[in-house]
Amino acid sequence: MTRHRLRRAIDVATAALAEAGIDSARTDAELLAAHLTGSERGRLATMDPPAADFFRRYDEAVAARSRRIPLQHLTGTAAFGPLELHVGPGVFIPRPETEALLEWAAAQHLTGYPVIVDLCTGSGALAVALADRWPNARVIAVDDDAAALAYARRNSEGTAVEVMQADVTVPGLLAELAGTVDLVVSNPPYIPAGAELEPEVAEHDPTHALFGGPDGMAVIGPIAALAGGWLKPGGLVVIEHDDTTSRQTVETIDRTGRFTAITAHRDLAGRPRFVTARRTEESA
Structure with a gap:
């Protein structure tokens, strides 16, 4: 009976x-139930009856989600x-769109003991994922918040x-890293x-982690520099960049005069999402 009540x-x-206008309503309802029962979403249909206070806590959680928390x-x-x-x-929630950037980065051929820098790291999502990908790497995660x-x-x-x-807009930051880094990744504030x-x-997301000035750039x-x-x-x-600023990001990287193979990429939904580039072999 309780199992039917859960359903x-x-x-x-x-x-x-x-x-409440939430497109992922069924998914969210099931994920909240799984979280409060300490179960997996796929086991909800067969799990044991939840604790006595589950339904009160579930109603409270659904009400909070309905308020768009x-x-x-x-x-x-x-x-x-x-x-x-x-x-x-207080922290930016990592988005599925950024997984396309992660997939690209993780597919690169880094050998030995690479040095990786994640700028505007937020929750540390990219830094931790790349440290898992390259256990021998030195990974530096930077944020000012x-x-x-x-x-x-x-x-x-x-x-x-x-x-x-540290503030990544400060020129000359971490000057001791000059010429030593194998990979720089960043999902910065870029919304116009x-x-x-x-x-x-x-x-709910921190404004500081969202907006990148009038044009998002x-x-x-500063990161390109x-x-x-x-x-x-x-x-x-x-x-990573806003889906309206792919061309500007390419041009910004190009203006440094230090990169070749500057390439715009799309995310899994087909939207312009990030730009990659390779440091030139000659000193600029």
């Missing part, structure tokens, strides 16, 4: 979330590639990731000011 509760939650804030985690990351208020870095440190526990608080966003993003230029100075000849950079 009915999920059906009711799905309807409530759909009414992000699902990840309610569960405390976000999936990213092979990882399950700790997230919450203390709240985000608290999550990055938590997510990187037990890894070799070095978490650092004034863009309309879903409530989950506009009201305020942070991308830093990468040009840090990368060894043949080293690689990959920068």
Whole structure:
């Protein structure tokens, strides 16, 4: 009987979330149920009856999600590639779109003991995933926000990731890295000011992690300059951008005069998403 009650509760939650304008209503209803029962989503239909207070807690969670509080804030985690990351208020929730950038980076041929720098690391998603991909790498994760870095440190526990608080728009940052880095990755603030966003993003993601100035390019230029100075000849950079600024990102990287093979890429949905480039073999 309780198992049927759980199924009915999920059906009711799905309807409530759909009414609130959430496209992934069924998925979110099931994920909330799985989180509160400590189970997996695929086992909900066959699991033992939940604890006595489950339905009260489930109703509260569904009500919160209906107010467009992000699902990840309610569960405390976000999936990213092979990882399950700790997230919450104060840190940017990693997006599935960025997994296309991760897939590209992870497919590169880095040998020996590579040096990788993740700029605007946020939760540490890219840094931790790349440290897992290359266990012998030195991975440096940089962000200027203390709240985000608290999550990055938590997510990187037990890894070799070095978490650092610094402003990536400062020229000459980490000058000691000049000519030593194999790969620079970044998912920076890149949304143009004034863009309309879903409530989950506009009201809950940190503004500082979202907007990149009037055209979304305020942070991308400094990152391209830093990468040009840090990368060894043949080293690689990959920068995510707004789907309206692919051309500007290519031009910004090109203007440094330090890169070749500058290439625009699309994400899994076919939208312009990131640009890659290779450091020239000659010193600029």
